[in-house]
Amino acid sequence: MIHPIPPGTRDVLPDEMRELRKLHLALIEVFEGFGYGEVATPAIEYDEVLARGDGRAAKSGYKFFDESGDLLALRSEMTVPIARLVSTRFADTEGPLRLCYLANAFRAVRPQRGQMREFAQVGVELIGAPAPEGTVEVIEVLGAALDAAGLDRAVIGLGDADLYRQLLTELGVEGERRDSILERLATHDLVGLETELSEVVSDRDCETCVALSQLRGGPEVLEQARGLGGAAVGRATQRIGETYEALAARGAADRVQIDLGLLRDLGYYSGAILEVYDPALGHVLGGGGRYDALMKRFGLDLPAAGFALYMERVHVAQMEEGQP
């Protein structure tokens, strides 16, 4: 008899499970080696608590009432639940806190798009370590995780979430228009970006913004960006430059691609943002960055950074690269 399961969910059979388990253990071993302790949190939380993190980022696709009428939600990622856990359980802990996880998260999907409702994320959160050292550590751990997964060709994109926010403020673009332009940048709609910018700034500033969003590569792109000018660009390239140099000094910059066009649509990011690609896969493997303002929403004013990888995608990339 055929009993269906909801679209966007799936069973895992023994062969794949064995490989996923191996990958999981290898990654957790890397994280433990860097001093990150594994934690688990409930898949369901109070909606109110998740929404405190960030309305947009932690927006849950699935909410329901429990028997006493409280609104519960299925988590859509792990950063907000861990922020909740840290502020509740580790509020008095001295020094940076290092946590890692492998957890299933849930998102609403559009039908017939091949998207997953339920998916596994594996990642780390480093709480209490500021930029650039904290960022450098997180990228180093991410690089080691990709090594452990055998993804030698994987690339870590490094950008800055504040670059365009500050640049647009500097150009006097505010309010709805600013949000709309940031949205164009996040989706990389260059045609729309040019059109909108040309309505509010000079041709030269418009060209600068568009050119900036196309700069990606080695440290030389920082030089090119500085050539385009502006205080916001100066500050962002300095932040990225410090991080990159510290990574290079630790021999961890090889797979890092500086990308001034990187903008993630999760609202809580500030400063460094990360994305992970592998040539064997057309989708991003994961991402992360700094979220220095997030912990404050849970009552602990601490800088923080982290990343999450989509477990299934890392596994597919592994198979495509021929190293299951």
Added chain:
Amino acid sequence: MNAPGLAGAGRVKADGPLKVAVPRGSLLGGTLDILDAVGIDTAAVRGESRALIFPGEDVTLVTMRPSDVPTYVEAGAADVGFTGKDVLLEQSDRVVYELLDLGYGRCRMVLAGRRGDTKLGEAERRLGMMRIATKYPRIAERHFEGTGRQVEVIEVKGSVELAPLIGLGEGIVDLVATGRTLEENDLEVREEIVECTARFVANRVAHKLRAAEVDDLTAKLREASGQ
């Protein structure tokens, strides 16, 4: 952030020629012309062959329906591609990078009704809503929502001009190049929604990992399109 795709979806072989999605249909001529202009050989595609894939030294051309281009490019099955803005607007949830407006294939997305017929306005006034037949349900819905009107959008696949003529809805939303089809079917443009041209799009990962090739092709296309 987009929910992740199925574990098996979207495999790209990074190495080898850049895979370029080329739309068949009305955009094909303009696309082949601009590819020729940037020095990519299109003779094989122009020939009589029924093949879908045309391998070359630096680029492989893959021909497909225009509306499939965002699907292949999003998944990374094609690295870059050409398609109409109408397709991108209708599939605005597809994550592809829109790099260039190429200028050719210009046409208008319009709301049309029967010539001299007051049914559209009448339906809105009396019933508070209109029934609109279209092949572009999302563009139509967004347009009417954005202008504060209620409509019932009816999706059809074939010749949409037929719908209002035999009573399926009071109007249509469709793409118009010359306006001849509308005219021949006794329809007239009531509102212009958006102007559409051909666009050059890229897969997100290809844009990062094959940056030099994508940038080079983009720059050449920009020059050739004179935009």
